[in-house]
Amino acid sequence: MNIHAYEKLWLVAAMLLIVGFIATITYGSVALGITMVGDQQDTVEPTELADDDRFDDPRVEQVGENEYEAYVVAQTFSFQPNPIEVPEDSDVTFYVTSRDVIHSFSLVGTNVNTMVIPGEVAEMTVEFDDPAEYGVVCNEYCGPGHHDMEGEVHVVSEDEFDLTELEADGPDEVETGDEISVDVTTENRQLEAIETTITLEIGDETLTEDVTIEGGETLETTFTVDSATLGEGDHDWTVTVDDHTDSGTVTVADDLEDDGGDDDE
Amino acid sequence: MSNAYIDQFPAEAKVIRAAFYSSFFALALGGVFGIIQTLHRTGYYRFIDSADYYTVLTAHGVFLVISFTIFFLVGIFTWAITTSLDRGVEDLRFTWGWYGLMAVGITLTGVAILAGFTDATDISASVLFTFYAPLQAHPLFYLGLVLFVVGTWFAGVDWFRSWWAWKAENPDERIPLPAFMVLTTMLMWYIATLGVAAAILLFLLPWSLGLIESVNPLLTRTLFWFFGHPVVYFWLMPAYMMWYVLLPKISGGKLFSDPLARVVFVLFLILSVPTGIHHQYLDPGIAEGFKFIAMTNTMFLLLPSLLTAFTVVASMEHGARQRGGEGYLGWLKALPWRDPVFAGMALAGLMFAAAGFSGMINAGMNINYLVHNTFWVVGHFHLTVGTAVALTFMAVTYWFLPQVTGKQLWSRSVALGQVVLWFVGMTFMSNAMHRGGLLGIPRRTAEPQYDGFEFEAAVGSVAELDAQIALGGVLLTLSLVLFFANVVGTALNGRSDDLPDNSYAGTLSGPEDAPQILDNLKLWTAIAVVLVIFAYTFPLLSIIDRGGLFGPELVELPLSTLDLESISALALAVEQSTIATLETTADTATAVIAGVIP
Ligand code: HEM
Ligand SMILES: [Cu+2]
Ligand SMILES: [Cu+2]
Numbered sequence A: 001m002n003i004h005a006y007e008k009l010w011l012v013a014a015m016l017l018i019v020g021f022i023a024t025i026t027y028g029s030v031a032l033g034i035t036m037v038g039d040q041q042d043t044v045e046p047t048e049l050a051d052d053d054r055f056d057d058p059r060v061e062q063v064g065e066n067e068y069e070a071y072v073v074a075q076t077f078s079f080q081p082n083p084i085e086v087p088e089d090s091d092v093t094f095y096v097t098s099r100d101v102i103h104s105f106s107l108v109g110t111n112v113n114t115m116v117i118p119g120e121v122a123e124m125t126v127e128f129d130d131p132a133e134y135g136v137v138c139n140e141y142c143g144p145g146h147h148d149m150e151g152e153v154h155v156v157s158e159d160e161f162d163l164t165e166l167e168a169d170g171p172d173e174v175e176t177g178d179e180i181s182v183d184v185t186t187e188n189r190q191l192e193a194i195e196t197t198i199t200l201e202i203g204d205e206t207l208t209e210d211v212t213i214e215g216g217e218t219l220e221t222t223f224t225v226d227s228a229t230l231g232e233g234d235h236d237w238t239v240t241v242d243d244h245t246d247s248g249t250v251t252v253a254d255d256l257e258d259d260g261g262d263d264d265e
Numbered sequence B: 001m002s003n004a005y006i007d008q009f010p011a012e013a014k015v016i017r018a019a020f021y022s023s024f025f026a027l028a029l030g031g032v033f034g035i036i037q038t039l040h041r042t043g044y045y046r047f048i049d050s051a052d053y054y055t056v057l058t059a060h061g062v063f064l065v066i067s068f069t070i071f072f073l074v075g076i077f078t079w080a081i082t083t084s085l086d087r088g089v090e091d092l093r094f095t096w097g098w099y100g101l102m103a104v105g106i107t108l109t110g111v112a113i114l115a116g117f118t119d120a121t122d123i124s125a126s127v128l129f130t131f132y133a134p135l136q137a138h139p140l141f142y143l144g145l146v147l148f149v150v151g152t153w154f155a156g157v158d159w160f161r162s163w164w165a166w167k168a169e170n171p172d173e174r175i176p177l178p179a180f181m182v183l184t185t186m187l188m189w190y191i192a193t194l195g196v197a198a199a200i201l202l203f204l205l206p207w208s209l210g211l212i213e214s215v216n217p218l219l220t221r222t223l224f225w226f227f228g229h230p231v232v233y234f235w236l237m238p239a240y241m242m243w244y245v246l247l248p249k250i251s252g253g254k255l256f257s258d259p260l261a262r263v264v265f266v267l268f269l270i271l272s273v274p275t276g277i278h279h280q281y282l283d284p285g286i287a288e289g290f291k292f293i294a295m296t297n298t299m300f301l302l303l304p305s306l307l308t309a310f311t312v313v314a315s316m317e318h319g320a321r322q323r324g325g326e327g328y329l330g331w332l333k334a335l336p337w338r339d340p341v342f343a344g345m346a347l348a349g350l351m352f353a354a355a356g357f358s359g360m361i362n363a364g365m366n367i368n369y370l371v372h373n374t375f376w377v378v379g380h381f382h383l384t385v386g387t388a389v390a391l392t393f394m395a396v397t398y399w400f401l402p403q404v405t406g407k408q409l410w411s412r413s414v415a416l417g418q419v420v421l422w423f424v425g426m427t428f429m430s431n432a433m434h435r436g437g438l439l440g441i442p443r444r445t446a447e448p449q450y451d452g453f454e455f456e457a458a459v460g461s462v463a464e465l466d467a468q469i470a471l472g473g474v475l476l477t478l479s480l481v482l483f484f485a486n487v488v489g490t491a492l493n494g495r496s497d498d499l500p501d502n503s504y505a506g507t508l509s510g511p512e513d514a515p516q517i518l519d520n521l522k523l524w525t526a527i528a529v530v531l532v533i534f535a536y537t538f539p540l541l542s543i544i545d546r547g548g549l550f551g552p553e554l555v556e557l558p559l560s561t562l563d564l565e566s567i568s569a570l571a572l573a574v575e576q577s578t579i580a581t582l583e584t585t586a587d588t589a590t591a592v593i594a595g596v597i598p
Helices: A005-031 A046-051 A256-264 B011-041 B052-084 B092-117 B141-169 B177-208 B216-230 B228-245 B247-251 B259-273 B273-278 B288-300 B302-322 B330-334 B339-364 B375-405 B412-438 B460-490 B521-545 B562-598
Strands: A059-064 A067-075 A077-082 A084-087 A092-096 A103-107 A113-116 A122-128 A132-137 A150-156 A162-167 A173-177 A179-188 A194-204 A204-215 A218-226 A231-241 A244-253 B255-257 B506-507
Touching: A005 B288, A005 B302, A046 A092, A046 B011, A059 A084, A059 A194, A059 B339, A067 A084, A067 A103, A077 A179, A077 B092, A084 A092, A092 A103, A092 A113, A103 A179, A162 A194, A162 A231, A162 A244, A179 A194, A194 A218, A194 B412, A204 A218, A244 B460, B011 B052, B011 B092, B011 B375, B011 B460, B052 B092, B052 B141, B052 B177, B052 B228, B052 B375, B092 B141, B141 B177, B141 B302, B177 B216, B177 B228, B177 B259, B177 B273, B177 B521, B216 B228, B216 B273, B216 B460, B228 B273, B228 B375, B247 B302, B247 B339, B247 B412, B255 B259, B255 B302, B259 B273, B259 B302, B259 B506, B259 B521, B273 B288, B273 B521, B288 B302, B288 B339, B288 B521, B302 B339, B339 B375, B339 B412, B375 B412, B375 B460, B412 B460
Parallel strands: A067 A092, A084 A150, A173 A244, B255 B506
Antiparallel strands: A059 A067, A067 A077, A092 A122, A103 A113, A103 A132, A132 A150, A162 A179, A179 A218, A194 A204, A194 A231, A231 A244
């Protein structure tokens, strides 16, 4: 074959360029240990996520000193949980799956970006340094409300961050003179113990209890208030632990038996 | 009396005209939807509901990259075969047959898409041109696509038949370059379309008819991209053909090297298909190793484009020097810049070089994470298919129209204005799209404004980017108006006796310099098939192994709204057409095999 000298030169340069690209990217992915979305995770049943250990309750979990796992579910047209809160200086592994069609999970302006395919679980580990807020978009068309699908990742300071879950439960009605008891369940899902204060506010009363909850433990507390001091009527109550609150309303009434009797008729 | 194409092949000229007009009709529709979505996204003018945006986008995508491009290329391929073999088609009814099949197919698909605008029917297909399951379109959408593709398969058979007949009469001659390009492109296309044919016929169509419960979304998506990447070359190779066989002539010279042109097309045949997984770098469920293989193949696929850049520039230089051009770069001035055919192709080539840079970013497995599915990607392919291909097609139209109509071009200066306007408009639109993508602005989104956060631009602002995109879109639309003015104006002209001859560029280094083995289509096809088997067997098996052939139980969107009666009627229609398809596939396959084996 008759090839012009310049053409040979160009051919060699082109091949060098191509090999150079491949080498750079190989170095980038192998030597620097940047991992990509692959087939690390087993498949899941998209219609049975409610029974899946990891995705029944989309959440962030602590798995090591500065290591966290976030289980995220994408669906038309939202992300759960939202916002996703993680602490500064942490390594967070995201596991993302879809309940219905194909979506994406993409942190705006970063290279944290993955397709979310029903049946598959995308795995991605991200290092977060300073506190910041990132927008999350779905950048794969997923239906008529696609443009409304957004979320947020909040990287918060060490002080602000916790994985505390609070649930409080009280009676709907009590008879004047009986005790009102509010059961409080506080779960510390972090690995380290937390010291905090649980507060119940009801009417003009404020009750507090200082507690220490070990990592991974759940604490049950009960506050009791005499309904007579509150008097007849509806009373709102609120339980607070750090930034978390739960609330309810209790009705204090005379002759509760009769009212109940009326209702039954 | 002139010696234009229509004088040599009047019957074939008529088919080519029909293909061109179908192509231009699709371009007009696509352009209207293009400006609607540009103004909607950027927030300048929103008169449709945002939910309908996706119907608009589906129409824009399908009409432009399926109908506009492919109808145009079957036109110029027919020209290339008949002109370079110097013989008419073997059977004109067959030629009209495949044209008709394509037209019927795309009409069905188009109706299914456009029906999404009205509530009068349950029919809709707002699934975008990628139709990823579990998004589900009406069966007509898939059926139409199948018929359209089968039409292109027959077109290929038509051209192979011409070549076999010619070869029987000219046993010792080299395949003329334009015919060689058509045949290699079609071989690539046969392999590539197997992916989409499998996705539709085995899974999506039966699923949309309710014959199967569910599909494996990762499997159908992978089969789509098996086809989705090489389809890019199906648009590009005809544009390259124009750069090789027409541009040198218009520049006033000859093609620099025939052998290298053949090498380039052989490389495309071999490397186009085993790269599709590079669209799936971010897909969970596909191992990193497979992605890596796809990336390596993709990088090698740069080679034919780099070689083309060299040959095209060298041929232009030769032309310019023939016209008296001198100096290191001074010869550039001697090129026929006022000729819209030349100017359009040259500007298209220039934009393609820019697209090469953004393409290399896309191809990098790790850098891709930054830009995947952002507006950057839209900027990229408006340079490639939206300019390198579309502008080349529009520019050569100014040469082809007189050839196939026998009429003078309505206005050369309007034509020149048109190609320049496209270049300017695309510079604005595509540049701003690329920049927007780097900020994380997603593609395929009716309202890229969010409640919880804003896109932050380091330089300029999102408002400035939106303004540039809208301005670019308006200029492009104006350019299209000028283009159609010329097409219509030319059609209204009377017959002219004073037309340029139908011919294509000669070569400086001819086929006698090309080793005989380059024309061994059987060998190159075999290598292409082996590479595809290497690149795809394990990924496909692993996807099926993970998710099952028919996938998990799914929530499809939209929920099927078909009633039973229409299902059975459609099922019947589909069954018949499937049988027809299978038969023709078998025929095509035997024909191709027979043709490839000398
Ligand atoms: C008047 C000229 C044009 C304008 C104003 C225009 C505008 C646009 C815009 C704004 C988008 C992005 C929509 C989004 O992602 O939300 C888009 C998408 C697209 N355009 Fe164009 N375009 C034009 C011409 C073309 C041409 C000539 C082609 C190809 C031959 C083309 C092919 C495409 C494709 C394939 C998409 C992607 C569709 C999808 O994501 O499903 N466009 N266009
Ligand atoms: Cu979405
Ligand atoms: Cu591609």
